[in-house]
Amino acid sequence: MNTRLSPLAAGLLGLAVGAGIVGGAWAITAANGPVDPGIFTLKGTFDLTDSVVPDGTGGCGGTSGYDDISDGTSVTVYSAAGSVIATGALSNSRYDEGGDCSFDVNVPDVPKGEKFYKVEVSHRGTLQLTAAEAENGRFGGSLG
Template sequence: MTTEMPPPPAEPPAAAAIPSPPAEPPAAAPKKLFNPLLAGLLGLVVGAGIVGGAWAYTSRDTAPETFTLIGTFTLTEGAVRTEGESCRGNGGYDDIAQGTSVTVYDAAGGVAATGSLGVSQYSVGACAFVVTVDDVPKGEKFYQVEVSHRGKVQLSGKEAEGGKLAASLG
């Protein structure tokens, strides 16, 4: 065995012998997923759909069910006959006549609906009026009804919805 090492080559290998790294392809422009105009139109359509859907949802008819409160209001003092069989209040009751305001209050004391006294009928010194108040919201445990400013009469929700109002003054 020899301990000698072969002598190093006299010349370094030629540059042509070392392969050069592969050339990188030219950078390609990134692909656009959407044309900007198309993306804008798509955003407009989606936004309009969302706004339209929200509008349709919130504009649903959510009005509560209502009923017409009907009954009678009788003035037992100060009633005077007018034309034919109709009548009205006189003296301290001159605010009671056809067209006088009728206010219906809900159980919380808020105004639920308003109407007015209807036609009247005179009989033996008393004057009976028809009461009709439209669009009273259903579902209250009780209602209060006030004619003019003469105080409130309370009736149950069942009585009110069943046309059982019978109030009097005098």
């Protein structure tokens, strides 16, 4: 027995399947949340090269005048005009054989549109970088 769908039934079935696929894609996208094209995460590294103390687990921090530098230390991003526009923190400290301490820098939700950005770790003064450097994860700072 060979039964065929009528053109109308086939069209309705195709419409239902297509709507289900599109609806599923929308649900997955909505669950992950929209990405705002007007923001980025400033990424990079920060190195402490003096008065470093290992923490015994491969991490490290500062001491003797640099004790404000450790995992969790604030990182502030300023606009070209000097206003605070985003904050983050140092993380993932790594003690190297040379005695230096390296940290990851991650500052989410930095608004795009500045000609340059200023970045400050703790209260240690600002470092300036271009918009392209900031948006492409090329922040690099050091102290010590």
